Amino acid sequence: MATEMESALIFLGTGSSGSVPSMSCLIEPSDPPCSVCTQSLSLPPQSNPNYRCNTSLLIKYYSQTDATQKYILIDAGKTFRESVLRWFVFHRIPRVDSILLTHDHADAILGLDDIRAVQPFSPTNDIDPTPVYLTQRSMERMETVFPYLVKKKQKEGQEIRRVAQFCWNIVAEDCNQPFFASGLKLIPLPVMHGEDYICLGFLFGNKDRVAYLSDVSRIPASTEYVISKNGAGQ
Amino acid sequence: MATEMESALIFLGTGSSGSVPSMSCLIEPSDPPCSVCTQSLSLPPQSNPNYRCNTSLLIKYYSQTDATQKYILIDAGKTFRESVLRWFVFHRIPRVDSILLTHDHADAILGLDDIRAVQPFSPTNDIDPTPVYLTQRSMERMETVFPYLVKKKQKEGQEIRRVAQFCWNIVAEDCNQPFFASGLKLIPLPVMHGEDYICLGFLFGNKDRVAYLSDVSRIPASTEYVISKNGAGQ
Numbered sequence: 001m002a003t004e005m006e007s008a009l010i011f012l013g014t015g016s017s018g019s020v021p022s023m024s025c026l027i028e029p030s031d032p033p034c035s036v037c038t039q040s041l042s043l044p045p046q047s048n049p050n051y052r053c054n055t056s057l058l059i060k061y062y063s064q065t066d067a068t069q070k071y072i073l074i075d076a077g078k079t080f081r082e083s084v085l086r087w088f089v090f091h092r093i094p095r096v097d098s099i100l101l102t103h104d105h106a107d108a109i110l111g112l113d114d115i116r117a118v119q120p121f122s123p124t125n126d127i128d129p130t131p132v133y134l135t136q137r138s139m140e141r142m143e144t145v146f147p148y149l150v151k152k153k154q155k156e157g158q159e160i161r162r163v164a165q166f167c168w169n170i171v172a173e174d175c176n177q178p179f180f181a182s183g184l185k186l187i188p189l190p191v192m193h194g195e196d197y198i199c200l201g202f203l204f205g206n207k208d209r210v211a212y213l214s215d216v217s218r219i220p221a222s223t224e225y226v227i228s229k230n231g232a233g234q
Numbered sequence: 235m236a237t238e239m240e241s242a243l244i245f246l247g248t249g250s251s252g253s254v255p256s257m258s259c260l261i262e263p264s265d266p267p268c269s270v271c272t273q274s275l276s277l278p279p280q281s282n283p284n285y286r287c288n289t290s291l292l293i294k295y296y297s298q299t300d301a302t303q304k305y306i307l308i309d310a311g312k313t314f315r316e317s318v319l320r321w322f323v324f325h326r327i328p329r330v331d332s333i334l335l336t337h338d339h340a341d342a343i344l345g346l347d348d349i350r351a352v353q354p355f356s357p358t359n360d361i362d363p364t365p366v367y368l369t370q371r372s373m374e375r376m377e378t379v380f381p382y383l384v385k386k387k388q389k390e391g392q393e394i395r396r397v398a399q400f401c402w403n404i405v406a407e408d409c410n411q412p413f414f415a416s417g418l419k420l421i422p423l424p425v426m427h428g429e430d431y432i433c434l435g436f437l438f439g440n441k442d443r444v445a446y447l448s449d450v451s452r453i454p455a456s457t458e459y460v461i462s463k464n465g466a467g468q
Contacts, residue, residue: 023318023351028328041319078315078347084257085275094262106347113312113340117257144378 005069008060009210010091012073012083015052017107019079045086053079053086054107055214058093059204061184070097070182073118074202074212080111084118095119098181099166101134102214103199104141112146116164129167133181135200136170173198175226187226192218203230239303242294243444244325246307246317249286251341253313279320287313287320288341289448292327293438295418304331304416307352308436308446314345318352329353332415333400335368336448337433338375346380350398363401367415369434370404407432409460421460426452437464 013019021037029038040050054077061070073096087093096118102108120127134142143150149164171179173190180186189201193215201213203226211227213219219227247253255271263272274284288311295304307330321327330352336342354361368376377384383398405413407424414420423435427449435447437460445461447453453461 018348018351019315021319023315023322023348026319027322027326027352041323078312078344081253081257081312082316085255085260088257088261089275092261110312110344110347113344114252114257117252118261 005062006060007062010058010060010087010093012056012058012087013053013077013079014055017054017105019054020050020052046090053077053083056080056083057212057214058087059184060093061182063183066183068183070184071095072098072100072182072184074100075102075108075214076111076115077107078110081114088118096130098131098133100181100186100202101132101138102201103193103197104138105215108215109138109141109145112149112164119164127165129165131167131169131181133169133171133179135173135198139168139170142168171200173200175223189213189223189227190220191216191223192220203227239296240294241296244292244294244321244327246290246292246321247287247311247313248289251288251339253288254284254286280324287311287317290314290317291446291448292321293418294327295416297417300417302417304418305329306332306334306416306418308334309336309342309448310345310349311341312344315348322352330364332365332367334415334420334436335366335372336435337427337431338372339449342449343372343375343379346383346398353398361399363399365401365403365415367403367405367413369407369432373402373404376402405434407434409457421464423447423457423461424454425450425457426454437461
């Protein structure tokens with residue numbers, strides 16, 4: 001468990017888009033049955049390497065400069081709720097301060113409907129918006145998938161609904177345009193997720209340099225150069 | 235557990251939109267802590283009344299006329315995967331034959347991305363489409379949330395992706411326009427979900443009449459009349 005007043009990386013999920021166990025592997029088992037999926041339901045999740053949710057990372061960032069503890073979430077996919085029940089409770093994570101999205105696929109974004117649960121509660125919805133950092137392409141997808149999370153103003157007479165409030169920030173697909181989330185400097189790492197689609201990774205950390213790449217089929221030479229120049233562990 | 239060759243109702247979820255336990259209740263507990271949410275993580279799910287996923291029903295329908303067993307799913311919300319891991323495995327449900335959607339909110343539809351896991355597998359995507367029955371309003375939402383599940387034809391040269399194949403069928407918000415799903419006759423039961431939004435319930439069953447209403451703030455008199463006329467248990 002991560003202790004107070006320190007930085008840590010908490011891997012909320014390291015599974016595939018469909019997560020592990022595979023549903024189909026359990027409801028229509030092969031002969032003999034797959035040992036990984038069969039075993040995945042038999043142990044408590046926190047001690048079970050075979051129960052793996054959608055890929056997602058929580059950066060617990062302690063800034064010594066101003067002695068504040070921040071929680072930065074990368075991606076909130078289909079299994080976001082399970083990740084919170086499992087790892088937020090176990091590591092005593094009280095909230096999320098900012099969110100980075102790597103891309104706009106279901107395994108990275110569909111959990112955003114539940115994000116209100118990790119924001120401060122307000123029955124009248126006047127909570128501080130949570131900053132989200134994402135590409136222009138992901139932003140356009142947000143507007144169609146979650147119009148009620150993007151639309152800022154309510155129509156006159158419209159019922160107040162308690163949904164999450166976000167502050168959307170566009171990130172360039174460019175290693176040379178770093179940005180800050182909750183005080184942490186991040187360098188975008190554009191990588192290929194299929195040859196027709198760019199997914200973002202992120203390079204961060206002052207003492208230890210970390211390159212986080214969650215969904216990638218090929219790393220372009222320009223991105224690889226930035227990673228190696230910064231001496232980051234992947 | 236439901237046995238072979240019989241009809242049965244399997245409640246995949248009976249929880250709220252945010253499900254039970256509440257994430258916020260566990261990560262920022264009240265003093266004293268909520269006993270329901272605290273207890274919900276301490277027992278195996280199948281023997282735990284306090285672990286409740288998004289509202290969803292599986293109708294196991296055995297037709298004596300043609301001696302076939304069919305599986306009809308009502309709604310696939312944010313916790314669809316958990317419901318499959320928990321109840322499909324426990325009740326040995328091998329697949330879903332058809333799907334009914336009550337409305338287009340996240341707690342009823344966001345799990346559809348995972349539906350491929352309960353369809354027959356085909357690496358080339360030439361699986362039989364699963365019939366889905368939904369209102370025109372829900373259909374329009376499907377087109378924006380899941381364009382890759384709605385679009386039928388691939389562009390020339392486009393990569394084949396293994397996603398679910400659906401056959402979409404529009405259902406009228408009208409008790410007088412019944413339809414059939416996997417051989418079972420269903421009467422749509424339009425009810426109010428807030429005063430500006432119609433959600434569908436369904437009335438079905440030959441021997442025992444069942445009225446299933448999953449998300450409702452008010453039952454219009456015309457719908458109430460149809461339910462009482464049919465002597466259905468709710």
